[in-house]
Amino acid sequence: MAAQVTISPIDQQPLVQRIYPTAEELDATITRVAVAQKAWAAVPLEERLAIGQKFIEQFTTMGERVPAEIAKQMGRPITQGAGEVRGALERASYMLSIAESSLADVTLENTDKPGFRRFIRRIPLGVVLVIAPWNFPYLTAINSVFPALMAGNAVLLKPSPQTPLSAERLSLGFHRAGVPKDCILPLHLSPELITHAIHHPLVNFVSFTGSVAGGRAVQDAASSAPGFKGVALELGGKDPAYVRSDADLDYTVAELVDGAFFNSGQSCCAVERIYVHESLYDDFVAKFVEIVKRYKLGDPTRENTTLGPVVSLASAERIRKQVADAVAAGAKALVPPELFPIAKPTTGYVVPQVLVDVNHTMDVMKEETFGPVVGIQKVASDEEAVELMNDSPYGLTASIWTNAQVNPESEEAFLALEGKLQCGTVFLNRCDYLDPALAWTGVKDSGRGISLSKFGYDQLTRAKSVHMKIKTA
DSSP: OOEEEEEOTTTSOEEEEEEOOOHHHHHHHHHHHHHHHHHHHTSOHHHHHHHHHHHHHHHHHHGGGHHHHHHHHHOOOGGGHHHHHHHHHHHHHHHHHTHHHHHSOEEOOOTTSTTEEEEEEEEEOSEEEEEOOSSSHHHHHHHHHHHHHHTTOEEEEEOOTTOHHHHHHHHHHHHHHTOOGGGEEEOOOOHHHHHHHHHOTTOOEEEEESOHHHHHHHHHHHHTSSSOOEEEEEOOOOEEEEEOTTSOHHHHHHHHHHHHHGGGGOSTTOEEEEEEETTTHHHHHHHHHHHHHTOOBSOTTSTTOSBOOOSOHHHHHHHHHHHHHHHHTTOEEOSOGGGOTTOOTTSSOOOOEEEESOOTTSGGGTSOOOSSEEEEEEESSHHHHHHHHHOSSEESEEEEEOOTTTOHHHHHHHHHHHTTOOSSEEEESOOSOOOTTSOBOOEETTEEOOBSHHHHHHHTEEEEEEEEEOOOO
């Protein structure tokens, strides 16, 4: 029988093994889930929401085991794992709080239509296949799984092979809360079985979070499936930051170091390139490098570790090559490798690196790194910064750093720049954060579709119009 094996990035040893189903077993599972979905959709909304609240309570307790599991599966320091649990609970709680209003019938005013009643219902799509990534396996999955279930859908949750336990733990939490077993199931699937599931006529919608290449594969599979299957794609980023001449330097440096290096830079919305006004450039770079040098790279299960390994040897090799190529093209690496002796070429441990003398002919400033590396480039004006920020195939988030708290003109400048940026989210004086009240979306190669906010429910339901003539002349 075919199986997947999770290799821990800590020591490159096998950690978890899961057996793939056969195609026939997968078909039977999908059919069973489709039947269960119809019964779940018939459960009154207030009862589904009560179960959603019980899930939040269950996962609050279950989350105690998450940090250690994540550290072993994908390498994030154990001290940072609790933040993912808090974030998942925050998002679930917010989506629960707006579920009733987001899923309620939309009633039209009838003053111009006497004798008629008109309204729009929100109808669940049916069976939703959620394909989740490894870098934030709970945070990303909850964006789609929780609202999908509250809206009356059933969910097939396919985790990354790197973090298989996340889907099992989330599903168990929902089952303990009262969601029928067949309404949310973890599935461990090969690429071929993923395509098989997407092609299945009873799978109504696919929500994918991952790489651009993976997103294209999902889109191609959906396009070749019978009928017209809905797809949401949350893909990569090469997220820029711009430090204006009036930025609070100490605050900005500390925030951007964290935005670039948290989770070893393995976040779709990590800051991967920074443009700094020439008047602050030298001081900014010096302060930035000093903070980076203080990171503790090592075993993520130890309490004093602040930076763990990247997810795999292949990823580490790709990151090192991008840095080496940039240096060969004229960039300068400012962090001495000897500060991080554990970062040997045969391991997943990568030196956190800061590059200057970079430009947009280099992949490190154009292509997603997904690692603990950032390029810093000097600019002379707002206009130059905006042009460079938009010079990317990606468009997920961007951040602008300016002293708007003190100078109202700086806030006006931010708003003027925000309108010119090609991305899904623009931050002022913060970065690398998803507010569940705001739509999470991207443009260009960062994907399509929306999760979180009230618009996240729109993606997981369809509108059904009801037009009643209740009085005749």
